[in-house]
Amino acid sequence: MATGSFYNFLLVFFVALGSFTYGFNSAIIGSVLGLPSFFKHFDLDLEGANVEETNRIIGATNGMFAGGGMIGCLLVPWIANKLGRLRTIQIVALLCVVSAAIQAGSVHIAMFLVGRFFNGIGVGMVDVAVPLYQAEVSPAKTRGRMVGSHGFLIVCGYAGAGWVGYGCYFLTNEAVQWRLCLALQMLAPLLLLAGSPWVPESPRWLCAKGKNPEALAVLEKMHSHAMEEFYQIHLQLELEQSQQVNNSWIEIFRKKSYRKRLIYGFFVQCIAQSTGVLVVNNYQVLLYNGLGLYNSTPLVLYACYNSWAAFMNWVNSIMLDRWGRIRIMTVGLIGCALSLSCFTAMVAEYGGTENKIGNGFGVFFLYLFVTFYGGTMDASSYVYCAEIFPTTIRAQGLGFSVMGLFMMTLIYTQTAPTAFAEVGWRYYLVFITIPLAGVWFLATFLPETRLLSLEEISNLFGDEVAVDLAQMSEEQQQAMEADFRANNPNLTSTVGHESKDVSSTRIESTM
Template identity: 50%
Template sequence: MTADNVRNHGGNAYNFIIIFTVALGSFAFGFNAASFGSVMGLPGFFSYYDISLIDGGSASNRILGGKPESLDVFCYESHSLVGDIAANGTYYGGGLIGCLFAAWLADKYGRIRNLQITCAICVVGAIIQSASVHMAMFLVGRTIGGAGSGMIVVSVPIYQSEVSPAAQRGRMVGQHGFLLVAGYAVAGWSGFGCYFQANPQIQWRLLLALQVVAPLALIVASPWVPESPRWLVHKAKDDRAMDILKKLHHTSEDVNDLMAREEYYQIHAQIEYERTKPNNLWAMFKVPSYRRRLVISWCLQFLAQSTGCVVVANYQVLLYNNLGLHNSIPLLLAAVYLSWAAGCNLFAAMVVDRWGRILMITVGVFGCLVTLSCTTAMIACFAGTDNKVGNGFGVFFIFALVGFYGSCIDANSFIYCTEIFPTHARAQGLSFAFTGYLVAAIIYNEVAPTAFANVGYKFFFLFIALMIVGLPLFWYYSPETKGLTLEEIATLFGDEVLIDLSNMTAEERDRLDQELMKSEGPDFIKEKTLVISEEREYKGA
């Protein structure tokens, strides 16, 4: 196997199976996040808790973010603090706490044990929600489920990035975005199916109980999922790390496991070099190269949610109600919308390693800017009218909006934010970045009902303005990462890379491969890493 073939190695079947297995956690996040939106379309839930969508001033209505049914979503006037403690707010608030806790857990106990614990938390939250007998109990379950989901949505892409070969990392980590939105879609279709259940309590309890399926499946499968080799090297468990790398990258063309040997060599050298680097958020902010990563990743997650898609996705069932669509039709449209979004995410995962992260995100934000502007124009002109053509174009632009978001931004934002941090700081960095996602989700979901009540469609001007400002800044300050190993990405932010395989000449790469082929186990590589470190210190002196 030549050096070029090693560089373009795309992983084996075992590698892909592991990626998809762990992505059950992504599916769990999506299903859990979207389940309440589907519950909002089930009459049994409202009748059980004696909630009236017409009475905007009722206590339960304020908890759920309800609004008067008879008035248009973009111009109704509410006499209550609509959505001030909405169930979506408790979910994302719990997620904000969970994602920060996940970083410590993943670094201390490992990526797999972290996934097992987070899945267990998701199961507990789902059980409490589905068994709730009063609103306080439901909100407690929603908060616990949000905490587990916030932990798992950070943990999955961290693990996926650390077991993926550089040439296919975008495709593999992109499965996180695909299955996350697939979870949204399945929740939508499940809500549509539960609508036809004759027993009004089973309607919503069954839907909420289904939240346990994906995390339970991941818990059952987790004993057969290998630990991250990068975390193992960081914890000085080198033999296990080498064995796992061989399993992940072995192919019939690479009988000598050159891919695994090269990657282990690079991982070990870089991690040893970075042991003295900052490994907590406060220390990371003091170092310019780490601070740049934190700012870019946080702003990217916030910008992704500032496309307006989060508001449309979470309020679309009630939006369709206010557009005159009732019964099962809003749930059907929501399920179709989310299925379309899942397909777009799969497309993004398939092409991102070819087209690059920055180009696709830039095109996506620009596309969302155009389509949201068109959606706003359609709403301004035709909302509340009987003009079927105008309202039809409004629906078209809503679907186009999520098309650009799913095919260019959603999966790619997770890929990019995961891979720009070094191994010792990846969990901390991505957890901080994802707070940008959750802060935006909390703000927009809580503000949306009141904003629509007071300023109507003009609320969308906020998203348009944020995209106009954020798009050129992201494009200018964010370096492209495609094709580089996780260790080599450090050079893009001004950090040193001890073993830069991408920039080695063919002769240098062949000599390295010959040396690595002679080695038995990681001891030789550790000795070679020590020599390189000593040479570097000598040159520095």
């Protein structure tokens, strides 16, 4: 079974600067909402006569972002298939820089919301493009850990946003307080854009475009047993393309195995957001206010919360290749629902009171919640959605799945200010009942993908696999390899040594 080189890990973590961009840009609004200078600058009032208008604007800041994210998810498949995975990452990095500059330079609330909307489009695209690229360059043996870095860096972005907000709270210049928070959204995508010329294109995209020598060269730089992997990728793509199923949305939904993948990917992203994770995160400072905590204390708790979540995401990525995706997510949904139940009880009983013990337990259960979510759901959901689709529709399938994330984010965060004002702690009941209801579907229907190559995963959904090396004898592999060499006599390997015919590299039975 192929394993990734240090160069492979370096590439995966470098493009995860896009993941950090998504996390930081998503969470920075939580820090900004903890800065009184932001409300003062835009004449917003959390307690006076204009509180309803303020709640609508707060909801709009998250709603515009999530709505933009949905659009980005729909745009990115076309760009990724047409221009390539790498070019897509470069385009969205530039969009994130420009939209962040608009937000930081806002002179009125409408300008801020426009910037937030376009930033949502950018991070929606990057939230698809990064795991798409990572999945296509990662070997099966370590794909969970590699693609899991997407979730890990997302939450590092959350943590970074928390600490930036805490630091900016102590700045004396009120205009710089919130503008600096928003301006720092540009840092990670600028670094990604600057380093992107040294990042190779996805070998699977190159192979799909008929650029076989380039695809093999990229694989040899990254993986052991590169020829074995190239052989499997090439023949699987030939098989998929021979079936004459184009990648139009109508045809994708018409094919049963593809439709099943779309449903499962969309479900995973929707159920992950139905734990209430972004409502808890984006309104966390206001939640701490409801527990009687004010000034800089909510901001430092928010920063610590996201730092702990980042660590748990790293734990999640390490566990994926050992314990599997479905088992981990099942445990996570139950744990999230139970810990949020306890948090809800604390808010219902002690919210707004001076009871320090009760409020302290409220904070504890909030941290327990993110321990479960970060340790089981965050990285797992992206890994699963990135690997269940065949190469020909992977960009569209992942885009459709992540659109579910932004759709549920839009619904939950847009309604949150009004819901908290009208029904208070009862709003959390939504995030307890829905995950518990989804556990059965997750555990019963979704197949486990651990340690399978992207091509072999097609077997789980009833599609034909051109080469299932794990089920073939050495003699069968040699016979198929000989046939492949006969049909591709001009394919050569040129990485790390003088040019040689690929026939000198035998496919080893190691999977």
